[in-house]
Amino acid sequence: EPEVTQTPSHQVTQMGQEVILRCVPISNHLYFYWYRQILGQKVEFLVSFYNNEISEKSEIFDDQFSVERPDGSNFTLKIRSTKLEDSAMYFCASGRTSNYGYTFGSGTRLTVV
């Protein structure tokens, strides 16, 4: 069964540093998403990406965040100047269509210290 692959599985970073979270979506999927889940809380939408551009973003996705599809297969989330409250599980997801449902990767646990 096709998978969404995320790396690394766990990243520890110092406050103020930049991190890049990487995702390889399923190859024939056209819609890509990033979500985060703070421990014990609900899954929160960050951003959706289609046709090489952001199609929707949440209030959380401010200037600290950016997404990129650098080479047609990878999909990255960059978090600049990390804060303690950025510590969370970050999930990438992809879908064939916008309303069919998405496949999630296993997530990157980001710990900011």
Add this chain to the structure above:
Amino acid sequence: RKEVEQDPGPFNVPEGATVAFNCTYSNSASQSFFWYRQDCRKEPKLLMSVYSSGNEDGRFTAQLNRASQYISLLIRDSKLSDSATYLCVVGTEGFKTIFGAGTRLFVKA
């Protein structure tokens, strides 16, 4: 009113029981609806999409009532492996998806 609201539970049921979860959403322009399950510290996994006509997949039945802005999930003949958190998810225009906080289910032997 929360965008997507679910009873957090937990629901504690014996094996073989039938259990139903409900979910309400606030945005009447919502266009797509899903149930996901999430095991502890794992990623959400798509259980089923939900359509106005209702849909069934084995022991699982989902219903959507657009007029009442209400979604339901029925699990029949519960198995131990059904123990998880069930997430109601609503897609709005512009490819934004809103997750409910989830309903926890424990199925006991």
